[in-house]
Amino acid sequence: GQNIDQPTEMTATEGAIVQINCTYQTSGFNGLFWYQQHAGEAPTFLSYNVLDGLEEKGRFSSFLSRSKGYSYLLLKELQMKDSASYLCAVVRYSTLTFGKGTMLLVSP
């Protein structure tokens, strides 16, 4: 089976930087996705990591350490519209298993 842990909630202020962590335990790891989900909407793709290291894409970056079973999503220059749930999803073969998500609240 798979075990994926993320913090339930985080708060931050506009313009700040926030790091959302994800730890996982799985057999047969094939990659890790981060998705953003606004209330009442479908998840949308943010990033994909399969090798160790940092992937940067604009204000969002994602890091992976396969040996530690650890990833984080880094959000810079936070905006109010970044208030959403952030889902970590581990790929095992072709199946994605999601964590419970981290609700991020950005305040002015």
Add this chain to the structure above:
Amino acid sequence: EAGVAQSPRYKIIEKRQSVAFWCNPISGHATLYWYQQILGQGPKLLIQFQNNGVVDDSQLPKDRFSAERLKGVDSTLKIQPAKLEDSAVYLCASRTGQSSGNTIYFGEGSWLTVV
């Protein structure tokens, strides 16, 4: 490019009734998923298809849930009879193949309330 289409968007039924959800994936996407997302939780995989074959249905409550993708394109998910705990969003998603790096695209979901 059209996205993943789902219908109906919203459905309210009484417990013990039946309901069916329909999904049309992005054109050319061989892999199709049905996820159940209960409020405040992450999506939980119910079933995964590769073309018209089932890859994983280990978490599908087969006594009441069924799904099919007969022609390897669109898919239906049925619940019969529904229980109160089935109240959730049912998300359909698709990707081009089974390669781990292919992005999964989600539909807007079908919101089910069982009363």
